[in-house]
Amino acid sequence: MFALVDCNNFYASCERVFNPNLQNKPVAILSNNDGCVISRSDEAKTIGLPMGAPIFKWENYCKQHNIKVISSNYPLYGDMSDRVMKILAQFTPDVEIYSIDEAFLQFKGFESYDLDDYGNQIRNRILQWTGIPTCVGIAPTKALSKVANKIARKFLKETGGVYVIDSEEKRIKALKWMPIEKVWGIGRGLQKKLKAAGCIKAYDFTQLDSEMVRKKYSIVVWRLQQDLLGKPTMELDEEKDKKAIATTRSFEYTYSDIENIKERISTFATHCAEKLRKQKSSCHMVIVLLRSNKHQHHLEQHRVSKTVILPNPTNSSLTISKCAIEAVKTIFKPGIEYKKAGVILTGLVPEDNFQLDLFTKEDPKHKPLMNAIDLINQKYKSNSVKLASQDLQRTWKMRQERLTPKYTTNINDIIVVK
Incomplete structure (x- = not known):
């Protein structure tokens, strides 16, 4: 026998655990950058708030019906x-x-x-x-x-x-x-x-x-x-390493200068490299994506990607970030207002089992350096150590104007009983 266990209105339920005042009230959770509705409580569904509703169009509707609108809190969820x-x-x-x-x-x-x-x-x-x-x-x-x-x-x-x-x-x-x-x-x-x-x-x-x-x-x-028909043909899927690793994000604002975009690409590439090391893999290819704001129809649009084939498979943040930055330089178009970017790592192989190259190899210092950085970031705080190409004061720049505390993942947000 098989069982499917499904959490009811999961995002809204997580918010209600730490804010009982939301019980039996309509709740809507927004996507990245507070874009559109991605989760609703049963009460919000009954009122008629549709899934995927752009919040800028439904703001007044939510106020009229007392729907509590909350930014997505992914660390909590x-x-x-x-x-x-x-x-x-x-x-x-x-x-x-x-x-x-x-x-x-x-x-x-x-x-x-x-x-x-x-x-x-x-x-x-x-x-x-x-x-x-x-x-x-x-x-x-x-x-x-x-x-x-x-x-x-x-x-x-x-x-x-x-x-x-x-x-x-x-x-x-x-x-x-x-x-x-x-x-x-x-x-x-x-x-x-x-x-x-x-x-x-x-x-x-x-x-x-x-x-x-x-x-x-x-x-x-x-x-x-x-x-x-009751004849089992689908077994449980075994947990497998990913065949590709991606980090894509919409920017908080549109960017038309290459320096801001290079910083974002470097951060995305570093994040992908960390995921790569976590599953003990290396990659052969780096794909960089750039997208303008498709909703601004009056502006010139630009959607482009660039694939870089690496001479050696690697999981070094230094190598991957450098390749990604060089790639974005070649596809960036002056005068375009970019809204989204991404980095995809593919051609994954085990980090300790791949074809060696007779003439080229990566700096052997990279591996112990990456291990040290991962240990520091894991022990203290994510992003405690960054590359020089990243903004030291900046993490993910997402619009989250209605964000609730990270009750279970941030010591400063833990509920205090008085």
Whole structure:
């Protein structure tokens, strides 16, 4: 059996843990630079605030309906997510972290367990230890556990937040209730094709001829159909090292001077290099991106990228930052107001296993230097040691005018009980 544990309105729930005054009130969380709505409480959904709403257009609407608008607090959300995932690992060793607020669990050897009761234990422990409300869907396959979770969430009072599909009757009833567009793994393109084939509910999809589904669509769609039929074809994904590492950010303001952009690119490249060392990898290629503000239609637009192939694979911040800065010099266009930039590292290989070059090699001092910098930044404070090409007084420059304290990750923001 598989379980999908999903945190309810995760970002809003994290804020409510430390500010109980937000309970039962409409809450909206904004994206980077306070751009648009990326998370809403149930109360905000009921009022009619849409997902993705640009806040500058919906500001008055939020004030009229007393919707509390908050800047995204990713250090807090990441820490709370980590706590939830560690609790889930206490219930089974087989856990796949699917996103920041949901995870799949596999129950091997739990045949004698009352899974409905076990799901309630999971839900209650997470709520008691973190204050985050969750819903739990349990079923014979991953796709069906998604369906079960949606039922638990939709009918919260009737299910108590836990629903188990443990019989053929429950499976058929659940699939006849689930609209085809809500099925996990069915995007807009596939949705149109399936509706044209007469599939309105998930159950209709399972009634299509399996061999036809495999030939007409793809093996992935066939596996999804088999999963919905109760035949496990999708196992838990093992945690793997990333095949590419990226840092892309929108600027707080538009920049038309190359010095500011070089500083940002250097910071992004350094951040990528730190991630690279963390997973003990090196990279062969550095890709630098530059974007103007696409919303300012009256201004000249410029979208460009540059790929640099390194002579040796490296994870040195010095080498990667230098290459990124040289690349951005060649693609920068004077007179353009840039709003976004990014650095992508790809062609990843293990740091201790790659083809050596007979004629070129990196300075051997880089490796111990990077280790020392990582240890200092880890022990004291992130970005305690920076490159000279970075602004020493600057971190991520994002507009966060409604940011709440980092209650669990910053000693100065810890709640004081008086």
